[in-house]
Amino acid sequence: MNERIVVVGAALWHEGRMLAARRSAPPELAGRWELPGGKVEEGERPEEALVRELREELGIEAEAVERIPGEWPLGRPGYVLQVWSAKLLRGEPAPLEDHDALRWLGPGELDAVDWLDQDRPAVLEAARRPHP
Numbered sequence: 001m002n003e004r005i006v007v008v009g010a011a012l013w014h015e016g017r018m019l020a021a022r023r024s025a026p027p028e029l030a031g032r033w034e035l036p037g038g039k040v041e042e043g044e045r046p047e048e049a050l051v052r053e054l055r056e057e058l059g060i061e062a063e064a065v066e067r068i069p070g071e072w073p074l075g076r077p078g079y080v081l082q083v084w085s086a087k088l089l090r091g092e093p094a095p096l097e098d099h100d101a102l103r104w105l106g107p108g109e110l111d112a113v114d115w116l117d118q119d120r121p122a123v124l125e126a127a128r129r130p131h132p
């Protein structure tokens with residue numbers, strides 16, 4: 001089997017801060033922090049998936065700005081994480097699905113939450129790049 005599943009994550013910026021989201025499930029990931037996002041569905045472009053997931057999970061309208069170079073393997077076989085920087089257009093993020101807490105991280109605070117191990121390098125890379 002050669003299935004490859006792309007999960008898109010958003011480095012969502014607003015006024016110089018980046019959003020971190022704490023997972024509420026499954027048990028092995030619950031309590032750890034991640035970039036909001038999810039699986040790209042068939043026929044969907046990654047940027048569209050990102051906008052859809054942010055709408056569903058956080059109740060916001062956002063725009064995918066640019067792909068962060070790189071790709072990070074996730075815990076499950078065949079799953080990879082790709083990251084886009086994104087800009088908040090409308091709304092106030094709320095943990096509607098998959099998460100039980102949200103936190104805006106300011107400069108120097110990127111280490112303040114317990115990121116999923118697989119997310120750490122992606123978050124560092126996103127933070128090094130220009131922010132929208």
Ligand SMILES: Nc1nc2c([nH]c(=O)n2[C@H]2C[C@H](O)[C@@H](COP(=O)(O)OP(=O)(O)OP(=O)(O)O)O2)c(=O)[nH]1
Nearest residue numbers: 007009034035036037038039074075081116118119
């Ligand atoms: N959204 C997101 N998911 C991540 C990150 N890091 C990481 O390992 N994951 C994992 C958690 C999930 O297994 C998968 C994301 O898929 P999803 O959020 O659409 O999960 P799902 O509940 O629909 O998955 P499934 O049960 O339908 O298989 O990737 C991350 O930074 N953001």
